[in-house]
Amino acid sequence: MMMRMMTMAERPRTFSPVCAPTALPRQSGRVAIVTGGTRGMGFETARRLAHLGMHVIIAGNEPEEGAAAVRTIRQEDAEGRGNVCRQSRTMEFVFLDLTSLKSVRHFVQVFKARGLPLHVLVNNAGTMLVPELQTEDGFEFHFCLNYLGHFLLTNLLLDDLQRSGRPGRCSRVVNMSSATHYAGVIHMDDLNRRACYSSHGAYAQSKLALVLFTYQLQERLSAGGFSVTASAVDPGMVDTALYDNLWSLAQALKRPVAKVLFRTPAEGASVSIFAAAASEMEGVGGVYLYNGQKTQSARLSYDSELQAQLWTKSCQLCGLQQA
Numbered sequence: 001m002m003m004r005m006m007t008m009a010e011r012p013r014t015f016s017p018v019c020a021p022t023a024l025p026r027q028s029g030r031v032a033i034v035t036g037g038t039r040g041m042g043f044e045t046a047r048r049l050a051h052l053g054m055h056v057i058i059a060g061n062e063p064e065e066g067a068a069a070v071r072t073i074r075q076e077d078a079e080g081r082g083n084v085c086r087q088s089r090t091m092e093f094v095f096l097d098l099t100s101l102k103s104v105r106h107f108v109q110v111f112k113a114r115g116l117p118l119h120v121l122v123n124n125a126g127t128m129l130v131p132e133l134q135t136e137d138g139f140e141f142h143f144c145l146n147y148l149g150h151f152l153l154t155n156l157l158l159d160d161l162q163r164s165g166r167p168g169r170c171s172r173v174v175n176m177s178s179a180t181h182y183a184g185v186i187h188m189d190d191l192n193r194r195a196c197y198s199s200h201g202a203y204a205q206s207k208l209a210l211v212l213f214t215y216q217l218q219e220r221l222s223a224g225g226f227s228v229t230a231s232a233v234d235p236g237m238v239d240t241a242l243y244d245n246l247w248s249l250a251q252a253l254k255r256p257v258a259k260v261l262f263r264t265p266a267e268g269a270s271v272s273i274f275a276a277a278a279s280e281m282e283g284v285g286g287v288y289l290y291n292g293q294k295t296q297s298a299r300l301s302y303d304s305e306l307q308a309q310l311w312t313k314s315c316q317l318c319g320l321q322q323a
């Protein structure tokens with residue numbers, strides 16, 4: 001499929017959603033995992049995929065928020081169908097803490113025990129501007145939550161994605177990146193940023209790592225002849241709880257600006273939903289999407305040597321055997 005490349009300078013200033021909701025095909029019989037689907041864009045993604053008929057598993061570290069999200073979506077679904085089906089097992093929450101590699105492995109074990117197929121994995125969960133902090137495994141917080149946890153999760157679920165995809169109906173991995181990745185640098189010898197920490201630098205590195213991971217994953221999937229695609233998406237600036245870590249003056253200034261200029265979570269999520277479900281994206285991978293268009297990502301993200309190095313290093317950090 002031909003998609004026109006946009007440069008950064010060409011990026012439109014309008015904040016319209018990327019695709020009309022009606023343009024998406026039904027997804028009955030398909031299964032999706034959405035990380036961080038308890039609120040914000042993850043919730044909107046889970047909601048839309050569920051309404052398209054998918055069995056959606058919200059994976060997150062906030063069980064109460066997760067239960068509320070599941071209740072809301074089930075209720076909406078039941079009302080849409082004119083019946084009440086609150087016990088439906090096609091919309092559920094399963095605990096996953098992406099800052100713990102043990103939790104990632106446990107989540108995968110629980111999922112595999114169910115014997116379900118897996119057609120869509122949306123790696124959406126994330127955090128931003130956290131003060132210097134280490135995870136239980138000793139990783140920098142942004143690096144682990146935004147990138148490494150998702151790297152491990154995806155790799156452990158790859159065989160399920162490969163088994164569930166077929167030519168003409170590929171399984172899809174969607175990685176939630178950000179325009180901040182353009183400012184990112186990969187510090188291969190200091191991925192945990194011990195030498196010189198900045199929360200913005202750590203966030204940017206994690207989002208660039210996700211783009212490098214996306215391209216390397218697609219290359220490996222294509223080389224293996226698998227019916228799985230991987231894409232990175234950029235939702236624009238979206239008014240969500242992601243900005244809760246801004247210092248208080250910045251918060252106060254952000255609020256009125258966000259109301260006018262930022263996208264709503266539903267608008268922001270439309271790019272993940274498009275990547276996860278649109279017919280236009282069938283068989284399309286190794287791309288960075290912004291406003292539903294294939295867009296040029298950072299120059300560094302196309303460095304295939306850097307992609308391979310990061311892959312190898314990430315396998316070592318997670319204790320994964322290299323394929």
Ligand SMILES: NC(=O)c1ccc[n+]([C@@H]2O[C@H](COP(=O)([O-])OP(=O)(O)OC[C@H]3O[C@@H](n4cnc5c(N)ncnc54)[C@H](O)[C@@H]3O)[C@@H](O)[C@H]2O)c1
Nearest residue numbers: 036038039040041061097098125126178237238240241242
């Ligand atoms: N809001 C924006 O302007 C913007 C812009 C570009 C990219 N993004 C990205 O979009 C994604 C979604 O963010 P959002 O804006 O909807 O923010 P949000 O704070 O509303 O959602 C973040 C989600 O991640 C989950 N999460 C946090 N820590 C977790 C952990 N340890 N384990 C599992 N889940 C965890 C939260 O529970 C929540 O569901 C993030 O990856 C973010 O970096 C956001």
